[in-house]
Amino acid sequence: MDVELRPVHASDLPVFYRQLNDPEALRMAAFTPADPSDRAAFDAHWQRVLTSSDVPRTILADGDVVGSATVYGEPGEREVMYWVDRAYWGRGIATAALRRLLEEVPERPLYARTAADNEGSLRVLLKCGFRVTAKARCFAHARGAEIDELVLHVED
Template sequence: MHVALREIHDSDLPVFFRQMNDPEAVRMAAFTAKDPADWDAFDAHWQRIRSSDDVARTVLADGDVVGSVAVYGEPGEREVTYWIDRAYWGRGIATAALRDLLAEVPERPLYARAAADNEGSLRVLEKCGFRETAQARGYAQARDEEIDEVVLTLEG
């Protein structure tokens, strides 16, 4: 499967919206929007991202839009995030997409956070060179409770 990144197109947003409303994916991600089904909030979120200094890309697998990957935040505190359609989990797409983004954004350190029980995401981050640097607890909108999370860092 060929994985590639490209600039986000307006036509990608409905695909992202559908992907980010998959109940199983939302539960696994845990730290999501308060109401993933709120199109106006979703659209405003992506408009902010696309007009900022964040680096956000559409993830393509064999030409199909399968998710997004981004680096966001203030310099010195920037984090990575990604979302891959559940139908494509377990195929190495998130790892390939994140590696490509990291090659595009040489800034270090970069940070990541994941629910402690999100083994797939933790594996992706570790394969890309991130190392656990802290543990925390945070409120997970998708689970409506405070959960354990892992903080990871990618050094220079």
């Protein structure tokens, strides 16, 4: 599959909103908005992202919009996050997209967070050079409970 990143277009947002409301994907991601179905909050979030110093990208697989990848936050504390449509899980798309994002944004260090039991996301991050540096216990809206979270970073 040919995986590419491009700037986010307004026409991508309905796709991202649909992806964010997949119950299985929400459970896996765990750390999500309190109410992912709140379209006004979703739109406000993306308006802030698109007008900030963040680096949001749309993930394309063979030309189809399949997710997003973003570098966000303050310099020295910036994090990566990504979301791939569940229909495309297990095909190497998240790994390819994150690698491209890391090439595009050479700034280091970069951080990432994942639910400790999200083996797929942890695998993606490790393949891209991230290393686990901390563990925490945090409230996960999508699960309605505190769960273990891993904090990772990449230096180069």
